Amino acid sequence: MKSSVIIFPGSNCDRDMDVALKKFGFENQMVWHNDAKIPKSDLIVLPGGFSYGDYLRCGSIAGKSKIIKSVIDFANSGGLVLGICNGFQILTETGLLPGILQQNKYLNFICKNVFVKIKNKENKYFKKIKKEVLELHIAHNEGNYFCSTDELKSIEDNGQIAVTYCDHKGNDDEKNNPNGALKNIAGIFNENKNILGMMPHPERMIDPFLSGEDGSLFFENLIESL
Amino acid sequence: MVEVNEKIAIEHGLKSDEYKKICDLLKRTPNITELGVFSAMWNEHCSYKSSRRHLKKLHTKGDKVIQGPGENAGVVDIDDDDAIVFKIESHNHPSFIEPYQGAATGVGGIMRDVFTMGARPIANLNSIHFGSPDHEKTRNLLRGVVKGIGGYGNCIGVPTIAGQTCFDESYNGNILVNAMTLGLVNKNKIFYSKAAGINKPVIYVGSKTGRDGIHGASMASAIFDDKIEEKKPTVQVGDPFTEKLLLEACLELMAGKSIISIQDMGAAGLTSSSIEMASKGDLGIEIDLTKVPCREENMTPYEIMLSESQERMLIVLEEGKENEAKKIFDKWNLDFAVIGKTTNSKNIELFFKNEKVAEIPINFLAENAPMYDRKWVKAKLPKENNFSKDKFKPLKLSDCLKRILIDPNIADKEWIWDQYDHTVMGDTIQKPGGNAGVVRVHGTNKAVAASVDSSATYCHAHPLTGGKQVVCESWRNMISVGAKPIAITNCLNFGNPEKEKNMGEFVECVEGITEASKYLNYPVVSGNVSFYNETKDMGIKPTPSIGGIGLLSDYKKMMTMELKNEGNYILVIGKTEGHLDQSIFARSILSEFNGPPPEVNLFNEKQNGNSILNLKNKNLIETCHDVSLGGILTAISKMSIKSGKGVKLFPLEGLVNKFEYFFGEDQGRYIIEIKPENLENVENMLKKDSIHFDKLGLVEGDKITLENDIKLSIDDIKEGYKKWLKEYMVN
Numbered sequence: 008m009k010s011s012v013i014i015f016p017g018s019n020c021d022r023d024m025d026v027a028l029k030k031f032g033f034e035n036q037m038v039w040h041n042d043a044k045i046p047k048s049d050l051i052v053l054p055g056g057f058s059y060g061d062y063l064r065c066g067s068i069a070g071k072s073k074i075i076k077s078v079i080d081f082a083n084s085g086g087l088v089l090g091i092c093n094g095f096q097i098l099t100e101t102g103l104l105p106g107i108l109q110q111n112k113y114l115n116f117i118c119k120n121v122f123v124k125i126k127n128k129e130n131k132y133f134k135k136i137k138k139e140v141l142e143l144h145i146a147h148n149e150g151n152y153f154c155s156t157d158e159l160k161s162i163e164d165n166g167q168i169a170v171t172y173c174d175h176k177g178n179d180d181e182k183n184n185p186n187g188a189l190k191n192i193a194g195i196f197n198e199n200k201n202i203l204g205m206m207p208h209p210e211r212m213i214d215p216f217l218s219g220e221d222g223s224l225f226f227e228n229l230i231e232s233l
Numbered sequence: 234m235v236e237v238n239e240k241i242a243i244e245h246g247l248k249s250d251e252y253k254k255i256c257d258l259l260k261r262t263p264n265i266t267e268l269g270v271f272s273a274m275w276n277e278h279c280s281y282k283s284s285r286r287h288l289k290k291l292h293t294k295g296d297k298v299i300q301g302p303g304e305n306a307g308v309v310d311i312d313d314d315d316a317i318v319f320k321i322e323s324h325n326h327p328s329f330i331e332p333y334q335g336a337a338t339g340v341g342g343i344m345r346d347v348f349t350m351g352a353r354p355i356a357n358l359n360s361i362h363f364g365s366p367d368h369e370k371t372r373n374l375l376r377g378v379v380k381g382i383g384g385y386g387n388c389i390g391v392p393t394i395a396g397q398t399c400f401d402e403s404y405n406g407n408i409l410v411n412a413m414t415l416g417l418v419n420k421n422k423i424f425y426s427k428a429a430g431i432n433k434p435v436i437y438v439g440s441k442t443g444r445d446g447i448h449g450a451s452m453a454s455a456i457f458d459d460k461i462e463e464k465k466p467t468v469q470v471g472d473p474f475t476e477k478l479l480l481e482a483c484l485e486l487m488a489g490k491s492i493i494s495i496q497d498m499g500a501a502g503l504t505s506s507s508i509e510m511a512s513k514g515d516l517g518i519e520i521d522l523t524k525v526p527c528r529e530e531n532m533t534p535y536e537i538m539l540s541e542s543q544e545r546m547l548i549v550l551e552e553g554k555e556n557e558a559k560k561i562f563d564k565w566n567l568d569f570a571v572i573g574k575t576t577n578s579k580n581i582e583l584f585f586k587n588e589k590v591a592e593i594p595i596n597f598l599a600e601n602a603p604m605y606d607r608k609w610v611k612a613k614l615p616k617e618n619n620f621s622k623d624k625f626k627p628l629k630l631s632d633c634l635k636r637i638l639i640d641p642n643i644a645d646k647e648w649i650w651d652q653y654d655h656t657v658m659g660d661t662i663q664k665p666g667g668n669a670g671v672v673r674v675h676g677t678n679k680a681v682a683a684s685v686d687s688s689a690t691y692c693h694a695h696p697l698t699g700g701k702q703v704v705c706e707s708w709r710n711m712i713s714v715g716a717k718p719i720a721i722t723n724c725l726n727f728g729n730p731e732k733e734k735n736m737g738e739f740v741e742c743v744e745g746i747t748e749a750s751k752y753l754n755y756p757v758v759s760g761n762v763s764f765y766n767e768t769k770d771m772g773i774k775p776t777p778s779i780g781g782i783g784l785l786s787d788y789k790k791m792m793t794m795e796l797k798n799e800g801n802y803i804l805v806i807g808k809t810e811g812h813l814d815q816s817i818f819a820r821s822i823l824s825e826f827n828g829p830p831p832e833v834n835l836f837n838e839k840q841n842g843n844s845i846l847n848l849k850n851k852n853l854i855e856t857c858h859d860v861s862l863g864g865i866l867t868a869i870s871k872m873s874i875k876s877g878k879g880v881k882l883f884p885l886e887g888l889v890n891k892f893e894y895f896f897g898e899d900q901g902r903y904i905i906e907i908k909p910e911n912l913e914n915v916e917n918m919l920k921k922d923s924i925h926f927d928k929l930g931l932v933e934g935d936k937i938t939l940e941n942d943i944k945l946s947i948d949d950i951k952e953g954y955k956k957w958l959k960e961y962m963v964n
Contacts, residue, residue: 016565017474019390023659041564055657057388060474116383116652146387146654208656216662216673216788 008033008233010050013078015040015069020055020091020210027210028052031226038074045077049233050087053078053094055146055208065108065149066093070100079103087131087233088202092147095194095204104197104204105162106154111147112187118146120218121185123170123193123207124177130200131232132169132225140177141170141221143207145185145193150206152188152195162195169194169203235265245272245448251603258597266535266583266591271598273448273501273539274508277764280602283730284762287743292751297719298758299420305346305497306416307758308423309720311784315674316420317681318352321360321413321724321780323763327468328410332377336361337385337471338543339412344389345497348480349546351424351487352416355658356672357386359396359412360685360724360778364405366641366961371400374408376962381471382412383652388473389480392661393653394670397685397778400641403693406768411724413780415683417674424487426496428514428549428575433493435507435518435573436555438562439479439545441528445470446502446541475544475567482565483546491554498545504538506547507573508581512599517578522585526568534585549575609736615694618814618828625892630866631943633822633896637863638870638950640821644957662788666875668713668858669781673788680788682716684781689774691830694815696738696775700745701833705900707781708753709859712842713903715792715849716783721750723760723779728772730764738775739764746777752835753842755781792849794858795876801855801932802912803880805865807841807902808925811893817863818896831898838901844924845903853915856906865929866895868904873937874951882930882939891942906932 010033014021021037028035038045045051059068069075075097082088082103090098098104111117122140125133154162162168171191173179179191186206194205212222235241242252245268255271256262263271277283293301299316300308306320324339344354359382364371375398386393391414446469486492494514496506503525511518522534528542550558555571562569576582581598583591637643650665662680663671669684686706692699704721711718723746728735750757766773785791796803813819814828848854860868869880885891907915919926937945 016478017388019388019477019657023657026659056390057474057477060388060472062474115380116387116654118387118654118656119651144656146656148387211656211659213659216791217659218656218661218664 008230009048010035010052011038011045011048012052012054013038013040013074015058015072017058017060018054018056020208023210024052024054027213027222027226030213032230040072040074042074045074045081050089051078051081053090053097055092055094058093058097066096066100069097075101082202085199085201090204091208091210092206095206096149098202098204103202104195105158106152108149109151109153110149111151116148117185121145121207122173122175124173124179125170126168127166130196132203132229134232135228136224138224140173140175141224142219143209143221144211144218145207147206150186150188152192154189159189165198167196167198168192169196170205237262237265237268242268245269246276247272251275258601264591266538267593269535269539270504270591270593273504274598275602279501279505281762282603282605283607283764284739285604286606287740290743290747291757292747293756293758295720295754295756298756301758302760305349305426307720307722308350309758310420311674311679311681314419314421316418316423317782318347318350318416318418319414319722319780319782320346320759321411321685321722321778322346322761323724323726324410324412325407325726325763325766328378329408331468332374333381333384334468334470336378336381336410338469339410340382340385341471341473341476341543342499343412343414344391344476345499347414347416348483349424349495349497350418351422352418353484354391354414354416356415356670356683357391357393357412358670358683358685358780360687362399362401362404362409362776364400364408365402366400368402368405372962378410379649379652385471385473387654389477390657392655392657392672393650394655394661394672395665395684396650397687398646398649399687399689401689401774403774406771407766407773409726409776411778413685413722415681415782422487424492424495426494426510426513428494428510428516430493431516431575431577433552433575434550434555434571435520435575436548436550436558437525437545437570437572438548439567440472440475440542441526441568442532442537442540443528443542444532444536444540447536447539469541469543471543478565478567479544479546482562482567485561486558491551491558493549493551495546495548498547500541502539502541508595508598510547510549511575511581512595517576517580517582517595518573519576519582520573522583524570524572526570534583534590607730607736608733609740610733612696612737612741615829616827618825620823620825622890624823625890628822628892630891630895631945633818634866634870635950635953636822637817637867638954639957640817641957643817643863643867645955646958647955648958648962662791663714663793668794669710671714671785671791678787680785680791682711682714682783682785684710685778686710687776687778689776690815692742692777693774694828694830696741697745698830698833699775700742700777701749702830702900703777703779704746704749704753704755705833705838706861707779708755708838708842709903711781711783712845713792713857713859715790716785717846718753718755718781718783720756720758721779721781723757723777725760725762726766726773726776726778727764729767735772742775742777749833749835753839790849792854792857794856794872796872796878796906796932797855799932800909802907802909803929803932804905804907805902805927805929806845806905806924807837808899809865809889809894809897809902809927810899811889811897812899813893813897816896816898818892831900833900840922841901841903841924844919844922845905848915848918853907853911854905855908858904860902860904862898864896864898865904870937870950872904873947874954877935877947878932879934879936879947880930881933882943883928884940904929
């Protein structure tokens with residue numbers, strides 16, 4: 008399986024993602040934002056970081072960058088596109104995913120372990136994961152998901168909510184909401200479920216010496232499902 | 234052009250005899266640009282004129298030292314082809330005036346010092362000191378500093394893995410922000426600042442030069458008065474995004490062979506970077522200031538030379554490599570300009586619009602900079618403490634513990650480090666809040682531990698002992714994660730060196746640091762000095778911050794402080810005499826501020842530490858934590874809170890009073906957890922090495938208990954400990 012990680016100026020989780028993808032068997036390649044074309048891939052990843060310094064708005068300049076047209080074409084043709092953290096922000100900026108990511112409710116950057124509940128397993132990203140609740144890690148200042156009432160109804164109706172913040176038992180109520188996100192949303196799909204954007208970083212949770220190992224489940228499933 | 238005279242020189246922070254010396258050296262009056270250059274090079278911050286003589290005494294050598302003090306950062310060998318580049322630096326004055334930008338650019342500056350040497354930064358740390366929590370400015374300063382540190386480090390993508398936060402009223406008018414960075418480099422590919430060869434192109438890369446930060450280094454060399462707000466424009470503005478690009482571009486260029494020398498533009502900007510490179514190479518340098526990329530219009534040579542705009546580097550390249558290098562900086566959208574060349578004149582020559590605007594022999598600025606033997610007095614012996622044990626009578630151990638756990642200097646600092654990305658780069662295996670931060674050496678079995686310590690209370694009571702103690706505490710932090718201590722970096726924060734008492738504190742602290750680091754073979758390889766931390770005659774307590782690093786050859790054998798298993802034994806390694814003077818117990822429960830700090834016994838320190846490593850290498854230790862502020866009961870409570878596991882303490886034997894035993898701050902001690910089946914073996918090994926130990930208790934249940942004295946559920950003590958800072962920041 009071939010994957011491509013796009014590097015924007017200011018990306019800083021590109022190496023971590025490269026390490027994780029390779030660990031679980033992907034043949035990964037790094038693609039520079041100014042390259043005109045993306046090599047043949049089964050998965051494209053937009054990594055975390057501060058693309059273009061997050062100036063103007065998080066992800067907005069990357070959302071207009073040269074490479075992004077190829078990403079959009081790839082996504083529209085059904086290819087798998089995964090955006091983590093800043094990658095999620097970029098995907099909302101391109102319009103590939105609905106809604107926006109605002110500044111965290113308490114106005115602070117948050118770096119900590121959180122639990123997320125898998126809301127939809129009928130897709131390649133979560134299909135074979137046996138657990139219902141994963142322990143992942145967040146590190147962001149703008150992860151407060153928001154969308155219009157109409158958009159919310161449509162993503163709920165289409166099963167587009169991928170993961171929600173919760174406690175270790177899976178209670179995804181306001182008490183377990185770290186950043187103020189609407190409906191505790193931590194990650195969403197597009198209608199076809201080939202695009203996933205989420206704030207938590209599975210690539211930081213891939214061995215027992217790190218913050219945890221549930222990220223491994225995510226990547227193991229991904230390579231198996233493809 | 235402004236006519237230079239003594240008055241103007243004094244406005245530049247120079248003393249009248251220093252101005253006279255400049256005129257004598259030049260055999261003429263300097264012009265304004267030249268005066269600016271002299272003032273930048275001769276201020277305390279750049280010239281170390283008050284401290285140089287004493288810093289020479291530091292212990293700086295060792296078999297692991299590749300580069301000691303004098304370069305952008307120190308470098309130590311961590312086996313194979315790997316080396317760690319590291320340094321700590323202060324950004325105190327700017328952070329008080331503008332906390333966000335001051336702290337942010339402090340982090341940016343220290344990271345540049347590290348990647349200038351060819352290393353990729355792998356961890357950040359910080360030591361921050363604030364005034365009393367009741368002081369009106371403290372809350373906002375803390376908020377701003379934390380946001381600034383996070384804002385810069387998070388954006389660059391380097392984890393902030395450990396730190397230290399202290400509150401004391403002596404910092405009411407002068408907070409301390411000390412930032413430390415560790416970088417990883419191949420030991421055959423280290424870059425230095427020494428220029429070599431003549432007619433080599435001098436290259437400017439990075440951000441454009443603006444008017445920000447002009448005279449920043451001079452500001453850092455002066456005390457504060459009522460007009461402090463007016464100094465805001467001298468605080469630099471940081472752009473972490475540009476620094477990230479600069480980091481990647483420099484590392485890309487360094488992979489090739491075109492760089493002769495490289496130096497970041499830190500304090501005193503283009504002035505100190507160009508002069509340092511030329512001075513180390515015993516060369517001259519010629520710069521055409523017209524070619525310097527400027528952000529603002531009509532900047533004068535004076536402004537260009539003294540700007541402290543951030544994210545800039547100066548590089549001396551091999552001839553003919555300009556195009557190759559330019560391509561890399563173009564790719565990263567950074568400015569690149571050939572602004573001059575090295576010469577054999579041994580002068581710095583500045584040109585602007587085809588005119589020579591300055592010419593000064595380099596040695597006037599570097600070697601001939603003033604060096605003072607400031608007068609100092611030995612610290613007086615601490616006043617004796619004569620609290621009687623009657624004072625303990627109405628006290629209960631459990632109440633005291635609860636109060637100590639919500640002391641601002643003990644309470645949990647999660648509110649701070651949750652705002653720092655501490656897991657990016659995927660190698661953080663011990664997060665903030667432990668004995669030390671630990672990161673793996675990417676792709677290997679090795680890991681590097683790091684921590685920052687200071688003990689201003691001890692240093693204030695007795696500077697010599699305090700200096701020794703901080704080094705020992707740093708050493709203990711390394712041992713307690715299972716790392717072999719390698720070396721330290723020091724940030725020496727003091728008051729006004731022109732006052733004999735302050736200068737004496739400095740001299741004696743340095744002596745203490747030297748003695749301990751020599752004995753423990755824990756050399757100082759880098760650092761900086763920050764004097765003039767004084768506002769309206771009120772100086773800070775002497776605060777040397779020590780950043781230590783250690784090596785784990787197998788990261789899987791790292792130790793942590795969480796209690797592991799029910800029924801395991803808990804031992805205290807090292808003798809508890811019950812030293813309460815200057816302890817948190819004496820100060821916050823008994824309101825007693827006199828007395829000497831705990832004595833430091835270097836022999837025991839070394840023995841105890843080595844025996845812990847020895848036991849750890851034989852896989853006999855389950856958990857380890859060093860005992861510091863707040864004594865044994867505070868340490869064991871933190872271990873319980875972290876793991877959710879309780880402790881049954883054994884009744885005390887011996888003559889030490891229970892308050893002295895549990896809250897005394899004797900040095901050289903560790904708490905370890907041992908499996909029952911290993912107990913005998915461990916006891917025998919300790920006895921054989923003549924190491925004193927006490928059996929403290931057992932891991933048991935979910936409470937901390939001691940006969941009829943203590944019965945506290947972990948949830949009970951956890952709440953206050955975890956909540957204090959969060960509630961303080963909300964109010």
